Amino acid sequence: MRNLKTTRRLVASLVAGLGLTIAASAASADPFANYRQHFQPIPSVPPIPAGNSMTAEKVELGKMLFFEPRISASGVISCATCHNPALGYSDRIPRAVGHDGQVGERNTPTVLNSGLFTSQFWDGRVDTLEEQALGPVEADIEMNMPIDQALERLKEFPLYVQMFEAAFGGSDAINADNMAAALATFQRTLLTPNSPLDRWLAGDEGAMTTQQKRGMKAFVDRGCIACHRGPALTDSGFHRIQVPGSTDLGRYLVTGNEADRHAFKTPTLRNVALTYPYFNNGSVNDLGEAIRIMGQEMLNVRLPDAEVADMVAFMHALTGDIPEFPVPSLP
């Protein structure tokens, strides 16, 4: 495996810092109480960019576009094919399958809570959902349809003409920017509140089991939280890692910086029990095995089995309420 010194140094210093916190809380009656400060709940509303206010019209339109297969060359692939609501808004296969059955290089990331990320895709080649939204439509191994063609297709339907106008105003409202804005707005609604962790953070002591709390403690003490932090449990940053079977250069392909060779965005741990298989190439199905590999790769430690089991339990405490709505009827 490659040189991970920088990351490990960062993690080590954070772990040391956290050690102090733990020492200070040792006297408390509840050995886990002071760990609350390390976590943030899923917010009720995600950050909304100034240029794309959230409106019901955009959400409804974006939802339809998300399920719209006719903006793919084959006519049967939509965003919801790989970001499948039945499968935690991912696909539960190692690497994405797209146009004509082509298999991509990377595992499909969930779009749940993606409104909380500050970088998108495994390599962070764009920062916002607006910049992200149209990439998979055009990608030749995904939906394989040039955006101009997708827009022409949408213009054939009076309902889309009407809904784009209602959402964005203007007479020529079906354009790439608006399509991206609607998709991004819908995706921002895909938050998953009320996980056991969130309920515990809100004061419900029984929301997590003792094993889950032990797992949470280990997660903090080991320093996992250095990168898996914030409400979505990701720093949206990039860290070098090489998992079994991967030769993917990751963020290096975006920046050309040697330091980014094999670096990938920290994936969210929200709903991680639903979003297997794991890692950039989806090479690992088992959550415990994924945690063991993370210990080895990022922390250079062999995590004891009991600790892994506790962390697996904690990961299950990160499953929130999955958005529930009927599939929209398309024109």
Added chain:
Amino acid sequence: MRNLKTTRRLVASLVAGLGLTIAASAASADPFANYRQHFQPIPSVPPIPAGNSMTAEKVELGKMLFFEPRISASGVISCATCHNPALGYSDRIPRAVGHDGQVGERNTPTVLNSGLFTSQFWDGRVDTLEEQALGPVEADIEMNMPIDQALERLKEFPLYVQMFEAAFGGSDAINADNMAAALATFQRTLLTPNSPLDRWLAGDEGAMTTQQKRGMKAFVDRGCIACHRGPALTDSGFHRIQVPGSTDLGRYLVTGNEADRHAFKTPTLRNVALTYPYFNNGSVNDLGEAIRIMGQEMLNVRLPDAEVADMVAFMHALTGDIPEFPVPSLP
């Protein structure tokens, strides 16, 4: 076009019969009232076969299997890919696209109200939903997974083991018959009541517009109802027809009978406004054009434009309430 004499003779005799009915009702205040007798509403419960009672456990399991892409070779194609809830439980492309982007010979029939059909598939190669359910899973151009392999896949998930046992009892409940029974049971729930026609049949005079009623009258008077009859507006029978671009031998491939060359099952007209494009090869997008072709092919008449417009309006009166439920979460 081929010899359609038998069908046309049948239609002509039925039209003659209907003429008497119409004459008898001419004196009534409402010129459409007597047409009620020609139609049947969508029932609240479909016929349930003796061997497969409808239970909530089977419905829930069948719904999950319907959305389950991991019983396809690619891992991304489910029943719901082509029978897409967003698109009237069909796909709105001419011919089905399946495994590795392969394009089939035929247009995807909707599964809405398929519990009312007494034959299945365009060629009626099987009669029941139970016999139909597993065909597309195995078909190499559709989901392309042998059933034994699909069953093995399902057995990997404790939740499926538990749900099959709850639905069917026994310790080895995950088998092909039960899988088909669950899918068939779910499909039987996909009824679409409360269309304008149904509401008019129930006595709501204003449920259909006058144009829709005129279209209904023409539909009966022309004899379309000879084949498009019963609650699902199909006789589940086979009739010879050759639509633009089709060389498909249809039911002949099943029976080997010359009389079945280019014969296809009468498609349901329920929700026909949602289930374009039309015909066995999906060659026609426009409902009016489809009606014109039916007039020419089946009745040997050139329907006047005004009558076509009335019938199109009536076809829109056949759109019922589409089942609405959240996509199930899969294990």
